[in-house]
Amino acid sequence: MSVELSGLSTTEVVGKIRSGEISSEELVRACLDRIEKRESTIHAWTFLDPKLAIVQAQQCDTSEARSPLHGVPVGIKDQFDTADMPTAYGSPIYEGHQPGADAGSVARLREAGAVILGKTKLTEFALYHPTDTTNPLDPARSPGGSSSGSAAAVADFMVPVATGTQTVGSIIRPASYCGIFGYKPTFGSISRSGVLPLCASLDHVGLFARTVEDLELFTKVITGTHPHHPSMRTAQPTDFDLRHPDDLERPRIAFVKTPQWPELDVSIRTRLEKAAAQLGEDGAEVHEISLPGKFGGLVEAQNTILEVELSCALSYEFENYPDRLSDLLYGVIEQGRSVGMDKYFEARKLAAECRWESSALFRDHDVLLAPSVRGEAPVGLGSTGDPLFCQMWTLLGLPCVSLPGIQGPGGLPLGAQIIGPMHKDGLALSVAGWASRRLCRLP
Amino acid sequence: MSVELSGLSTTEVVGKIRSGEISSEELVRACLDRIEKRESTIHAWTFLDPKLAIVQAQQCDTSEARSPLHGVPVGIKDQFDTADMPTAYGSPIYEGHQPGADAGSVARLREAGAVILGKTKLTEFALYHPTDTTNPLDPARSPGGSSSGSAAAVADFMVPVATGTQTVGSIIRPASYCGIFGYKPTFGSISRSGVLPLCASLDHVGLFARTVEDLELFTKVITGTHPHHPSMRTAQPTDFDLRHPDDLERPRIAFVKTPQWPELDVSIRTRLEKAAAQLGEDGAEVHEISLPGKFGGLVEAQNTILEVELSCALSYEFENYPDRLSDLLYGVIEQGRSVGMDKYFEARKLAAECRWESSALFRDHDVLLAPSVRGEAPVGLGSTGDPLFCQMWTLLGLPCVSLPGIQGPGGLPLGAQIIGPMHKDGLALSVAGWASRRLCRLP
Numbered sequence: 001m002s003v004e005l006s007g008l009s010t011t012e013v014v015g016k017i018r019s020g021e022i023s024s025e026e027l028v029r030a031c032l033d034r035i036e037k038r039e040s041t042i043h044a045w046t047f048l049d050p051k052l053a054i055v056q057a058q059q060c061d062t063s064e065a066r067s068p069l070h071g072v073p074v075g076i077k078d079q080f081d082t083a084d085m086p087t088a089y090g091s092p093i094y095e096g097h098q099p100g101a102d103a104g105s106v107a108r109l110r111e112a113g114a115v116i117l118g119k120t121k122l123t124e125f126a127l128y129h130p131t132d133t134t135n136p137l138d139p140a141r142s143p144g145g146s147s148s149g150s151a152a153a154v155a156d157f158m159v160p161v162a163t164g165t166q167t168v169g170s171i172i173r174p175a176s177y178c179g180i181f182g183y184k185p186t187f188g189s190i191s192r193s194g195v196l197p198l199c200a201s202l203d204h205v206g207l208f209a210r211t212v213e214d215l216e217l218f219t220k221v222i223t224g225t226h227p228h229h230p231s232m233r234t235a236q237p238t239d240f241d242l243r244h245p246d247d248l249e250r251p252r253i254a255f256v257k258t259p260q261w262p263e264l265d266v267s268i269r270t271r272l273e274k275a276a277a278q279l280g281e282d283g284a285e286v287h288e289i290s291l292p293g294k295f296g297g298l299v300e301a302q303n304t305i306l307e308v309e310l311s312c313a314l315s316y317e318f319e320n321y322p323d324r325l326s327d328l329l330y331g332v333i334e335q336g337r338s339v340g341m342d343k344y345f346e347a348r349k350l351a352a353e354c355r356w357e358s359s360a361l362f363r364d365h366d367v368l369l370a371p372s373v374r375g376e377a378p379v380g381l382g383s384t385g386d387p388l389f390c391q392m393w394t395l396l397g398l399p400c401v402s403l404p405g406i407q408g409p410g411g412l413p414l415g416a417q418i419i420g421p422m423h424k425d426g427l428a429l430s431v432a433g434w435a436s437r438r439l440c441r442l443p
Numbered sequence: 444m445s446v447e448l449s450g451l452s453t454t455e456v457v458g459k460i461r462s463g464e465i466s467s468e469e470l471v472r473a474c475l476d477r478i479e480k481r482e483s484t485i486h487a488w489t490f491l492d493p494k495l496a497i498v499q500a501q502q503c504d505t506s507e508a509r510s511p512l513h514g515v516p517v518g519i520k521d522q523f524d525t526a527d528m529p530t531a532y533g534s535p536i537y538e539g540h541q542p543g544a545d546a547g548s549v550a551r552l553r554e555a556g557a558v559i560l561g562k563t564k565l566t567e568f569a570l571y572h573p574t575d576t577t578n579p580l581d582p583a584r585s586p587g588g589s590s591s592g593s594a595a596a597v598a599d600f601m602v603p604v605a606t607g608t609q610t611v612g613s614i615i616r617p618a619s620y621c622g623i624f625g626y627k628p629t630f631g632s633i634s635r636s637g638v639l640p641l642c643a644s645l646d647h648v649g650l651f652a653r654t655v656e657d658l659e660l661f662t663k664v665i666t667g668t669h670p671h672h673p674s675m676r677t678a679q680p681t682d683f684d685l686r687h688p689d690d691l692e693r694p695r696i697a698f699v700k701t702p703q704w705p706e707l708d709v710s711i712r713t714r715l716e717k718a719a720a721q722l723g724e725d726g727a728e729v730h731e732i733s734l735p736g737k738f739g740g741l742v743e744a745q746n747t748i749l750e751v752e753l754s755c756a757l758s759y760e761f762e763n764y765p766d767r768l769s770d771l772l773y774g775v776i777e778q779g780r781s782v783g784m785d786k787y788f789e790a791r792k793l794a795a796e797c798r799w800e801s802s803a804l805f806r807d808h809d810v811l812l813a814p815s816v817r818g819e820a821p822v823g824l825g826s827t828g829d830p831l832f833c834q835m836w837t838l839l840g841l842p843c844v845s846l847p848g849i850q851g852p853g854g855l856p857l858g859a860q861i862i863g864p865m866h867k868d869g870l871a872l873s874v875a876g877w878a879s880r881r882l883c884r885l886p
Contacts, residue, residue, distance in 0.1 A: 083759065100540055107758035188643050188791075189784075191755035197636045200643070223755070223784055312634035312666070315550035316526065341632075341666055345866040348631075352865075356799050422795075423788040 005030035007157040010072050011213040017071045024071030028057040028115055031073050035158045041139050043132045044153040046078045047085050048118035056115040063113075067221055070113030074218070075153045075162030078119040079126050079146075080106050081194040089196045090122040090131070090146070093321045103194025105163065105205060105222050112221045117159050120149030123384060125314065126165055126198060129326040130384050135177060137412055141377040144174030145384030147208070151178045154208040161209045161218050165192075166394055167199050168306060169373075169387025171206045175402040176415020177377035177385065181432065183207050183215045186423050187397025190222055199309035201348065202302070202394055212401070212433035216426065251431045253279060254289040254365035256419075259296040260388055261371070267409045268375050272416060275406045275439055276369060282438040287365070295354055295392065301347035302391040308344045311336025351395050355422075358396050362421040367431045372415035376408035393417070399425040401432035405439030448473035450600040453515050454656040460514045467514030471500040471558055474516050478601045484582050486575045487596040489521050490528050491561035499558040506556075510664055513556030517661070518596045518605030521562040522569050522589075523549050524637040532639045533565040533574070533589070536764045546637025548606065548648060548665050555664045560602050563592030566827060568757065569608055569641060572769040573827050580622060580855055584820040587617030588827030590651070594621045597651040604652045604661050608635075610642050611749060612816075612833025614649045618845040619858020620820035620828065624875065626650050626658045629866050630840030633665055642752035644791065645745070645837055655844070655876035659869065694874045696722060697732045697808035699862075702739040703831055704814070710852045711818050715859060718849045718882055719812060725881040730808070738797055738835065744790035745834040751787045754779025794838050798865075801839050805864040810874045815858035819851035836860070842868040844875035848882030 005027060016022045032050050039045060053073065060071040081087050081099035088094040102110065110116060121131040126146040133148040135141040136156035143152040147164035151174030154162050164171040166184045175182020183206050190205040197203060209215045255276040261269070280286040311333045317325060318333050361368060371389045378385050393400050399420040408414040418435060420428030448470060459465045475493050482488060496516065503514035524530050524542035531537040545553065553559060564574040569589040576591040578584040579599035586595040590607035594617030597605050607614040609627045618625020626649045633648040640646060652658045698719040704712070723729040754761070754776045760768060761776050804811060814832045821828050836843050842863040851857040861878060863871030
């Protein structure tokens with residue numbers, strides 16, 4: 001019973017809560033039961049206080065519905081400040097740290113009546129040093145990072161939705177490895193306020209869920225008008241249908257092999273090509289396109305911007321707690337400190353040019369389809385995998401949705417990303433949902 | 444003696460510290476003496492612990508010089524987190540709040556051996572609700588905001604340099620009213636980490652000083668390579684000369700009247716035109732240019748982006764402490780919550796287009812010259828003045844330097860801004876210094 005209930009999507013469950021068929025408390029208890037059963041294997045949570053979660057649910061059950069997701073639990077990556085739960089940013093330096101306020105996005109979720117279930121594990125300062133979180137599809141493998149706990153918790157049916165951040169590839173990559181949807185919105189469209197800043201030019205706040213409808217519903221609540229607004233209070237979940245373009249029956253998809261394509265193993269390339277062909281057979285207009293030459297420099301530019309901005313952001317920790325930083329992170333910060341501002345400005349200039357030129361990619365196509373990852377989730381927990389195939393899109397700031405449905409050579413999900421034009425997140429989500437339904441039928 | 448010593452610029456004083464002529468402790472005591480004498484009139488500081496400042500100075504005096512600004516005091520706007528001083532962000536909600544870490548820029552300054560003198564007053568959450576800080580040039584007038592205390596402290600010779608932030612016009616405006624240099628860098632070029640975020644698309648970290656040389660020196664230390672790097676330790680202050688372009692003897696200045704020009708009083712227009720003409724007589728090539736029509740929409744776009752991003756960032760405070768927000772701020776947040784995402788995205792799209800097109804403005808000109816403010820500092824402390832003439836440039840992200848030297852009809856400084864091309868901050872600073880020296884001779 002617990003598993004089935006905790007495995008429902010938000011859009012499935014809110015109707016049941018609204019009609020009184022189930023209570024928020026029952027739903028939250030189902031999630032907590034699932035966590036109790038599985039957490040010793042998955043290690044998705046860094047803070048979880050079942051009593052606090054149940055109290056929130058009971059408050060929801062006895063108060064008027066405040067939004068379409070009233071009473072629904074959500075997992076919060078431990079990079080987001082929470083006023084009632086400690087927040088350690090994945091670093092021993094901040095063990096037990098209690099922020100004084102909620103992050104903007106968390107405050108919006110609470111205001112809308114969401115139950116803040118707990119805080120999910122992340123790699124050290126959302127970068128490379130891994131957690132002990134395992135991949136629910138194969139606990140001998142990494143769930144990816146940095147939003148390791150959020151991806152694993154959603155994939156393992158512990159919670160329907162969880163927040164994430166992406167500075168390099170921290171949403172798209174774990175979503176791919178765990179076989180769920182990961183959504184990195186248009187740069188800046190979900191508030192980063194109260195989320196530990198690493199790189200102002202790259203940090204994105206996004207979400208994980210098992211359906212694109214859930215992603216859209218949560219995004220609307222976080223970014224939308226006042227959740228107390230009458231239009232929100234009376235809205236039915238069905239009001240929040242994705243905005244399908246008129247021609248979504250025949251989406252125009254550009255299959256982009258990107259300059260990093262040759263780095264993929266042949267077995268991976270074949271599967272992605274097969275998936276693109278399948279979407280064509282299923283009614284999409286699929287064309288292969290290549291990117292302008294200068295886009296080839298974006299991965300290096302992303303690295304430069306990351307190193308410089310990160311090394312400034314973590315100056316205090318670098319100077320005061322060098323022994324409590326991993327060698328890996330210490331090295332990245334030190335490297336960033338040796339990069340001259342001229343090189344940094346050159347990298348930003350290239351990014352600005354390519355951002356501008358990227359709009360031309362969508363002249364004849366609704367969205368792009370590109371690889372998410374090098375392959376299936378890596379075996380062992382020593383690394384969260386390579387973000388290479390995410391870097392360019394993070395720097396461009398375009399909305400990206402990692403879609404499950406493509407199977408890798410080892411039978412695990414491979415992930416591919418649908419990339420939309422700037423600010424057309426609904427379109428990217430719609431096509432990702434459409435494509436995923438079709439690809440799931442592939443062997 | 445105190446006044447003279449606290450009135451020296453950093454570039455003047457570091458030579459004396461290095462040669463042993465004065466100690467950091469003497470300098471800091473001179474600043475504290477000046478503050479003691481004047482603070483009951485100016486109200487620039489929200490936290491000042493003289494003992495803590497002197498201990499820092501003594502540590503500098505007994506340790507090896509760590510950078511060219513070793514031992515120099517700096518004021519920190521109380522929007523920047525400091526690990527050893529409370530940080531209240533200009534709001535009663537955060538009275539007594541003690542952050543766990545320094546902001547990235549503060550950490551860099553400490554590492555370089557700067558003395559963190561104290562925290563300066565700002566308007567409520569760096570927006571409109573004023574402080575009791577007065578204008579050192581006429582205490583019956585506002586120093587401008589939101590960086591009120593930083594601008595007043597520097598203008599009153601309490602400290603040579605202070606940090607600021609600009610989301611609307613919070614550096615350029617107070618610098619203009621107080622008759623000092625204010626520097627809003629290229630968007631994103633000084634780390635915002637640990638600075639309370641209000642609007643991710645608009646927040647800039649910058650500086651106030653009485654010379655452009657000080658602005659450049661501090662910027663290099665905050666953004667530069669590892670301050671412990673041998674090249675920094677051995678550098679003489681003179682190594683940090685501004686990078687004058689070869690042709691700075693004849694800078695090419697575009698005088699931009701902006702779409703808001705008609706809002707200026709004739710007495711102000713005349714003075715700005717006279718200043719532009721004076722620069723031409725003094726050797727600059729000055730041409731009047733107008734902006735492309737679509738730039739006329741930038742002020743409204745800036746407002747839209749401000750309201751939406753602010754209303755997300757302050758969601759926690761809005762929901763939990765509505766009674767401790769000023770009516771003014773409460774109204775702005777409420778307004779932001781009624782703006783649809785489509786309007787917000789349109790505003791961002793216009794900004795991206797104009798940012799791209801702004802590079803053409805610099806094809807035939809080194810820099811732009813534009814008004815900073817409507818006029819002299821407003822009488823009374825009820826308002827920090829109108830940021831109208833800053834909004835467009837903040838949204839475009841171009842480097843801006845407010846230069847003193849133009850006198851208003853009431854004998855107080857008027858301020859004008861030199862705007863450079865993206866990432867050419869050194870050029871904007873150089874021309875601002877050049878122009879200010881010439882304008883100071885005007886009656």
